[in-house]
Amino acid sequence: MDILKVLSRGIKKSQKNTTATGGNGAQLPSAGTRANPQLYHDDVGSTHGKKRKRRRGPQGDEVAEGHDDEDASDVDYFAPKPAPGTENKTPVVVETQPEAPKKKAKLLDEDECRQTFRSHRLKLTVLSGRQETVAPKPAKKAKKSKDKEEEKAASAKNEKKQFYPQPLNLFGELKHVYGVSSQLSDNLIRQGFRAPTEVQMGCLPLLLQPEMALKKAKNMEDINVDKGIDFLGVAPTGSGKTISFLIPAIDSILRRRSEEGTDPEEHIVSAVVVAPTRELASQIVNEGRKLAVGTGVRVVLMKRTLRLAAEDVKEDAKTEGDVLDEEEDSDDEVAEAAEPSDDERSDAEHASKEDAAAGPKPLAKVDILVTTPKILLNFLLENKSGVKKALPDVKFLIFDEADVLLDSIMRKQTLAIWRACSNPDLRLTCWSATMGSNIEALVVKHVEKRAAYHKVTLKPLVRLVVGLKDTAVPNITHKLIYTATEPGKLLALRQLLHPVSSADTGPPLRPPFLVFTQTIERAQALHDELKYDIPLEAGGSTRIAVLHSSLPDKQRTQIMMRFRQGEVWVLITTDVLSRGVDFVGVNGIVNYDVPNSAAAYVHRSGRTGRAGRTGGVAVTFYTKDDIPFVKSIANVIALSEKQAGKGAGDATVQKWLLDALPNVKKEDRKKLKVRGVESRRTGGKAAISTKSTWEKKRDNNRVAAIDASKRRKKMESSGSKEGRGGDGGAEDGGEWGGLDD
Numbered sequence: 108m109d110i111l112k113v114l115s116r117g118i119k120k121s122q123k124n125t126t127a128t129g130g131n132g133a134q135l136p137s138a139g140t141r142a143n144p145q146l147y148h149d150d151v152g153s154t155h156g157k158k159r160k161r162r163r164g165p166q167g168d169e170v171a172e173g174h175d176d177e178d179a180s181d182v183d184y185f186a187p188k189p190a191p192g193t194e195n196k197t198p199v200v201v202e203t204q205p206e207a208p209k210k211k212a213k214l215l216d217e218d219e220c221r222q223t224f225r226s227h228r229l230k231l232t233v234l235s236g237r238q239e240t241v242a243p244k245p246a247k248k249a250k251k252s253k254d255k256e257e258e259k260a261a262s263a264k265n266e267k268k269q270f271y272p273q274p275l276n277l278f279g280e281l282k283h284v285y286g287v288s289s290q291l292s293d294n295l296i297r298q299g300f301r302a303p304t305e306v307q308m309g310c311l312p313l314l315l316q317p318e319m320a321l322k323k324a325k326n327m328e329d330i331n332v333d334k335g336i337d338f339l340g341v342a343p344t345g346s347g348k349t350i351s352f353l354i355p356a357i358d359s360i361l362r363r364r365s366e367e368g369t370d371p372e373e374h375i376v377s378a379v380v381v382a383p384t385r386e387l388a389s390q391i392v393n394e395g396r397k398l399a400v401g402t403g404v405r406v407v408l409m410k411r412t413l414r415l416a417a418e419d420v421k422e423d424a425k426t427e428g429d430v431l432d433e434e435e436d437s438d439d440e441v442a443e444a445a446e447p448s449d450d451e452r453s454d455a456e457h458a459s460k461e462d463a464a465a466g467p468k469p470l471a472k473v474d475i476l477v478t479t480p481k482i483l484l485n486f487l488l489e490n491k492s493g494v495k496k497a498l499p500d501v502k503f504l505i506f507d508e509a510d511v512l513l514d515s516i517m518r519k520q521t522l523a524i525w526r527a528c529s530n531p532d533l534r535l536t537c538w539s540a541t542m543g544s545n546i547e548a549l550v551v552k553h554v555e556k557r558a559a560y561h562k563v564t565l566k567p568l569v570r571l572v573v574g575l576k577d578t579a580v581p582n583i584t585h586k587l588i589y590t591a592t593e594p595g596k597l598l599a600l601r602q603l604l605h606p607v608s609s610a611d612t613g614p615p616l617r618p619p620f621l622v623f624t625q626t627i628e629r630a631q632a633l634h635d636e637l638k639y640d641i642p643l644e645a646g647g648s649t650r651i652a653v654l655h656s657s658l659p660d661k662q663r664t665q666i667m668m669r670f671r672q673g674e675v676w677v678l679i680t681t682d683v684l685s686r687g688v689d690f691v692g693v694n695g696i697v698n699y700d701v702p703n704s705a706a707a708y709v710h711r712s713g714r715t716g717r718a719g720r721t722g723g724v725a726v727t728f729y730t731k732d733d734i735p736f737v738k739s740i741a742n743v744i745a746l747s748e749k750q751a752g753k754g755a756g757d758a759t760v761q762k763w764l765l766d767a768l769p770n771v772k773k774e775d776r777k778k779l780k781v782r783g784v785e786s787r788r789t790g791g792k793a794a795i796s797t798k799s800t801w802e803k804k805r806d807n808n809r810v811a812a813i814d815a816s817k818r819r820k821k822m823e824s825s826g827s828k829e830g831r832g833g834d835g836g837a838e839d840g841g842e843w844g845g846l847d848d
């Protein structure tokens with residue numbers, strides 16, 4: 108079978124999809140009616156797992172239907188900008204909570220909890236921390252393998268054992284049932300959030316008040332929640348994981364303050380949020396500040412110049428790191444991995460000059476610190492006098508995008524931060540839309556070893572999965588477009604940019620959208636190619652921008668702002684923006700280069716369709732070079748569509764196509780994850796251009812012939828004999844000519 112033909116036939120040009128991407132009357136994620144943030148509401152009992160339905164409010168009306176969007180969703184990308192000073196004039200109204208029960212709500216019995224969990228496709232399991240899994244290990248080595256098997260069997264048994272705590276049905280319950288402060292609760296409502304998303308529904312009661320949440324749950328006697336729980340949350344992109352971890356962190360700080368009668372002016376770093384990129388970290392800071400308005404809790408972005416209260420650890424002290432894992436690398440290597448970037452260096456130089464002039468800086472007032480791994484680690488490992496630093500007051504450690512933080516590239520740095528948070532009662536929560544079982548196993552291993560090191564009771568490690576693990580972007584349209592060559596791909600992208608529909612790619616994408624490339628060089632090159640594609644009358648080259656990690660921090664921040672404000676319509680980028688970043692108004696994603704893994708596909712496409720919005724579209728181009736790697740992405744698309752209840756006839760990827768695509772070998776998958784498609788890394792095919800290889804060769808030959816002729820003429824006129832040789836001689840002759848001048 109000719110695989111190319113098969114793939115080309117696999118591209119569906121469904122008329123049905125045309126409205127989703129921008130035809131008249133298309134439902135846009137940015138400008139359409141606000142979606143219900145919940146993804147699933149199955150009719151359990153009869154059609155479990157079959158159909159996605161909209162949740163209805165208490166009066167039977169569709170939840171949040173008819174409300175205009177907040178944030179960037181109001182941006183009209185084609186309208187004139189409002190006069191300066193007239194923006195943001197809409198009054199902020201703190202809503203009362205009509206749904207909130209007047210008295211303490213009655214807790215649901217386990218059957219009701221089970222119904223809710225099933226209908227929203229929520230699955231909670233205890234991965235570690237049940238009494239039976241922490242039985243002391245026998246000393247003899249010979250029994251080791253048998254023990255391991257038993258351990259495995261026990262954890263497999265645990266995994267299957269689901270439990271059903273109280274769900275959060277309404278945000279009003281936070282205050283009335285779980286005792287969250289009025290201010291925090293009001294701040295949440297003020298943002299226009301009405302119904303909790305699935306992940307919020309499943310995790311907030313457990314993280315806020317585990318004892319109460321588990322009051323009616325059966326078979327949970329063998330876990331001890333006195334010190335809270337550790338938690339892994341796996342939920343679709345755009346499903347509201349950020350506030351799921353911020354609310355418990357803010358709440359615990361407020362609780363401690365009121366219990367201990369702390370001075371509101373006193374700020375101790377009590378929670379650390381680690382995120383893989385600075386864009387995501389600053390977004391989390393913004394979200395945190397919105398939630399913490401009026402509470403006195405300070406949410407701060409880690410900077411190189413920030414001085415935090417930390418404890419020195421003596422060099423010769425046996426640290427938790429020594430005990431936790433012998434196979435972890437030395438701190439030297441960690442320090443190397445934590446080499447500062449140029450930006451950070453210049454920040455630091457600037458700061459040290461300032462310090463010298465103004466004396467030592469006062470300690471920063473921080474309650475919740477948000478950071479990327481490298482920058483915090485640089486602070487912790489500051490090693491002038493043989494000391495490392497620890498943060499013993501941190502009670503909450505949050506890994507956002509935990510799978511990437513704990514994957515090979517950032518693992519050492521992330522684990523070092525984990526160790527530095529040395530409080531024995533530290534609560535860890537990890538979040539992502541994708542979480543491999545290797546990452547889960549790593550977390551299990553470390554929480555168990557940590558408990559043993561600190562000689563404390565092992566807290567339960569609970570995992571929540573919403574929908575199907577690792578596969579979910581169910582609420583958007585997916586498209587796979589095959590072009591045989593790289594120049595063909597560029598043409599196809601231009602057609603998507605063009606305001607007129609094309610037979611090959613379907614209707615144009617409605618701005619704003621993100622275009623992902625494999626490397627920084629390709630992002631830059633694509634930007635150079637497309638810069639002048641938008642007519643001047645529509646804003647010209649200012650409408651297209653490029654963002655990647657080689658740009659200075661300031662420029663990155665500015666581009667992000669311009670994109671959020673709707674000034675930039677097409678943002679060309681790399682995977683630096685693939686995770687976590689929340690642009691509410693993004694209508695489309697173009698994977699100009701095939702993502703490096705199924706997880707990367709999930710995260711990239713998840714930049715559209717946020718908070719349950721429908722109408723977003725993810726287009727993935729692939730060429731002949733990508734065929735060996737496309738299957739895992741096609742699988743994700745097929746599963747996402749199945750989750751969304753799409754029938755076989757409407758599917759983007761037909762079953763026969765899936766069967767025909769070659770399986771990706773494990774070693775290829777690994778290589779791809781680290782390096783991407785090899786041919787796109789440097790030179791040759793990696794260069795982005797509309798010219799075919801033949802045209803490029805022809806042009807190169809022309810340029811070379813003209814150069815050679817010029818050089819010959821120059822040498823003839825200067826009478827140099829050396830210049831009359833072949834190509835090599837001409838080069839030498841060039842140098843001669845230079846000297847003669």
Ligand SMILES: Nc1ncnc2c1ncn2[C@@H]1O[C@H](COP(=O)(O)OP(=O)(O)OP(=O)(O)O)[C@@H](O)[C@H]1O
Nearest residue numbers: 144300302303304344345346347348349687689718
């Ligand atoms: N209950 C809610 N109702 C409506 N919108 C919500 C709700 N919770 C969060 N949101 C909004 O949903 C959007 C996505 O939230 P968030 O960025 O936390 O998603 P996420 O799950 O972390 O996504 P990702 O996996 O891509 O990081 C944000 O704009 C947020 O304000």
